[in-house]
Amino acid sequence: MTAIVVEGLRKSYGALEAVRGVSFTVEEGEVFGLLGPNGAGKTTTIEILEGYRRRDAGTVSVLGIDPAVGGRKLRERVGLVLQEAAVPPMLSVRELVELYRGYYPAPRPAAEIIELVGLTEKTDERVQKLSGGQQRRLDVALGLVGDPDLIFLDEPTTGFDPSARRAAWEVVRNMRTLGKTIVLTTHYMDEAQYLADRICVIAAGEVVAEGAPETLRARTEQRTRIRFELPPGLDAATLPVPVVVEAGVAVIETPTPTRSLRDLTTWAVAQGLELTNLEVMRPSLEDVYLELTEHE
């Protein structure tokens, strides 16, 4: 089953065309990563799916419902974790979760939800006494409390320290094991790589790439890099393969790393040279992403 279908989506703010014909689908039960630099149109896209914004053109279906007219029926089945949404400060974690449980027809047990986001020890603590990361996790809990079929996570870990990010990632993984469909926006590549089954990269309001993280990485297989420290006094032009030297480090970019490496090392051995800090690197998803979005 398909959870979300977006076709030819367009949205302008005045003269600015924020979303310019975006299309993608999200399957049920998958974690779908919407990636792009700030201002690429990903928040506009997700807010149209959430029902906060009206689209100018295109068709959108969320759980078989048009979010522009979905109303309460759709909101009962969708959980939202917004960018920068605070939680009411004066209630305790339990009180707030209980309040939100009352909004949904078939909520999950409060203790279970609090446990899922790792706040069990803070159950009776006032929200205002929680750290920023804990409040964000509570925010996630409130998005899950209604036992939604579909969850939108809009930049869920922006501003987190590394350990808080790891903890949040575990929460998302837990949600996935519950069989939820998850749409995640992020500008962290590692986050998308770790969490998403499929990634859609948006730049300047258009989809520039879509696929599994590994598939996207494969696109730049052509660009494996071999790096080593250029031995002092050695003229780079005498090397058997063309290199670019950056701050004393020689970098070879090659579509045939096996061959380039053999040429290089055969030459080095013949010269009696040991190449310091020699490494071979596949392009990271980050590189792919930067390449896809760099002309913005």
Add this chain to the structure above:
Amino acid sequence: MNSGAIALRQVEFEQKSFWRNPAAAFFSFLFPIIFLVVFATLFKGSMAPVGNVEVPYDDYYIPALVAFGVMGACFTNIAMTISARRDTGILKRLRGTPLPPWAFIAGVVGSSIIVSIVLTVITTVFGITVYSVHMPEHILAAAVTVAVGALSFCALGMAMTIVIPNADAAPAIVNGVFLPIVFISGTFFPVPETSVLAQIAQVFPVRHFINAMFTAFDPARQSASGFNAGDLLIMAAWGVAAVVIASLRFRWEPRKN
């Protein structure tokens, strides 16, 4: 859960949020009392002209400051807290849940009315015990006037959020609108009906609220029923206009820069 239960839970939530913010709760109650003590001390023993009668200042201030307290609990409180919640994304998040907007508003308004009732009782009892003012002459009329005033000023508070760009600007804008009108409307000292200030104040709902409260408390025993239909209607008209404007233009999301 049925609609009534949902609304009641929202009132409960709003009440918890209100009382657990001790500074805000404290000042909501303290301000009318402080003004009462200050003005009652300043004008001790003299008479306040109201319309064509004169009453002791204490008797003037109780109805005026009850109205002042109710306006603070409804108008000021709602305009400030709703702007703050809108700015921090609390409202936007709430809009994404199945909670119907009317239930949210019922919670906010219901809670403000509870605070208004408590405030009215405390201020009145304080006046009776400390300043020996008269009991409200017409209890029913006083209750109705407080209710109409509270509802109208709740609606005005909701409407006010429309012109507040962000939470930082809220205190300046709310007080900048509210306090001058409160002053010229005779909350802190009587403003003769024929004066220019009173003519200006007639346009706004505050003076009508105070007049209606004064008629209900009726220290000079001039009114048969205590109901001041003209003033009540004008105030209610402001409330209705505010409801219409708020329902058309209310924003759940922070204004983007």
